[in-house]
Amino acid sequence: MSRSVRTRPEASGQALSEAYDTALLDLDGVVYAGGSAIAHAVESLARAREGGMRLAYVTNNALRTPDAVAGHLTELGIPTGAEDVITSAQAVARLISEQVPQGARVLVIGGEGLRVALRERGLVPVESADDDPAAVVQGFGGPDLPWGRFAEASYAVARGVPWFASNTDLTIPSGRGIAPGNGAAVEVVRIATGAEPQVAGKPLPPMHRETILRTGAQRPLVVGDRLDTDIEGAFNGDVDSLLVLTGVTDGAQLLAAPPRHRPTYVDADLRGMLGRQPEVVAAGEAGFRCGGWTATAGADRLELDGEGEALDGLRALCAAAWTAAGEGACGLDGGKAVARLGI
Numbered sequence: 143m144s145r146s147v148r149t150r151p152e153a154s155g156q157a158l159s160e161a162y163d164t165a166l167l168d169l170d171g172v173v174y175a176g177g178s179a180i181a182h183a184v185e186s187l188a189r190a191r192e193g194g195m196r197l198a199y200v201t202n203n204a205l206r207t208p209d210a211v212a213g214h215l216t217e218l219g220i221p222t223g224a225e226d227v228i229t230s231a232q233a234v235a236r237l238i239s240e241q242v243p244q245g246a247r248v249l250v251i252g253g254e255g256l257r258v259a260l261r262e263r264g265l266v267p268v269e270s271a272d273d274d275p276a277a278v279v280q281g282f283g284g285p286d287l288p289w290g291r292f293a294e295a296s297y298a299v300a301r302g303v304p305w306f307a308s309n310t311d312l313t314i315p316s317g318r319g320i321a322p323g324n325g326a327a328v329e330v331v332r333i334a335t336g337a338e339p340q341v342a343g344k345p346l347p348p349m350h351r352e353t354i355l356r357t358g359a360q361r362p363l364v365v366g367d368r369l370d371t372d373i374e375g376a377f378n379g380d381v382d383s384l385l386v387l388t389g390v391t392d393g394a395q396l397l398a399a400p401p402r403h404r405p406t407y408v409d410a411d412l413r414g415m416l417g418r419q420p421e422v423v424a425a426g427e428a429g430f431r432c433g434g435w436t437a438t439a440g441a442d443r444l445e446l447d448g449e450g451e452a453l454d455g456l457r458a459l460c461a462a463a464w465t466a467a468g469e470g471a472c473g474l475d476g477g478k479a480v481a482r483l484g485i
Contacts, residue, residue: 278298
């Protein structure tokens with residue numbers, strides 16, 4: 143399917159919570175970090191829900207069950223049912239169930255979320271490569287996952303057992319910083335075996351399919367903090383997206399984004415769901431204006447002039463950078479301009 147290349151963040155005359163029927167929200171780095179709610183998340187989600195928007199929580203973290211995630215969100219002050227949570231464990235379990243017989247054994251390298259999702263699909267979790275598994279599935283198992291679990295996966299995969307991964311996020315946000323994610327663990331087995339897993343999680347289609355099947359969303363808005371999972375997943379699903387700057391993505395990374403990583407909208411945090419999105423307009427040769435800021439693409443760097451809301455300056459810089467880059471990634475130096483905004 144052909145699509146136009148996004149060259150600037152879009153405007154919205156309506157609050158995003160009114161323009162879209164369902165928010166497909168990432169969790170880590172968007173709603174919470176290290177178990178604690180991110181600033182403004184609880185009240186922003188409450189207002190969006192009160193206005194009629196459905197909230198669904200879509201996570202690549204396969205460790206916890208939907209019940210556990212819903213319980214955690216409810217404790218944070220965000221009333222949530224298990225049916226409102228979609229995990230990569232559910233997506234990969236469906237993918238496996240379409241390729242192995244009902245009742246097949248599946249070697250699990252991960253946590254309880256994977257086991258519950260497999261049982262939901264009529265599959266039997268096992269713990270050893272010697273249990274004659276029909277598939278191997280790997281998902282985030284937390285910081286205490288024993289090293290020997292990777293050996294079990296490697297033994298089975300080396301024998302030719304089909305290998306699946308819930309996701310391949312290399313990192314995951316925590317309350318203490320950025321920690322290794324499931325993708326780092328997948329690399330261990332890949333190095334040991336030379337094999338390649340089938341992957342279900344964001345940004346790949348199985349996760350988007352699982353989300354739409356479970357929510358029935360007609361006009362969804364993906365809300366995330368990662369360009370290579372949340373935003374690329376929205377791009378692959380041909381739906382709109384909102385990037386919030388409360389997780390792993392910073393301003394410089396956003397300016398350098400190739401087309402598949404360019405969000406529809408950009409905002410500081412989940413309050414961005416509640417308001418209109420400002421327009422970015424052309425302003426002379428190679429220049430773009432948003433609010434009180436004008437950004438220009440020079441020969442080797444991005445220039446920023448003006449004053450006002452920092453996010454407006456970033457939006458203008460995105461337009462200058464993405465237009466200059468076209469279908470590639472912007473190589474212009476935007477560090478000084480971003481530093482001026484404090485983003």
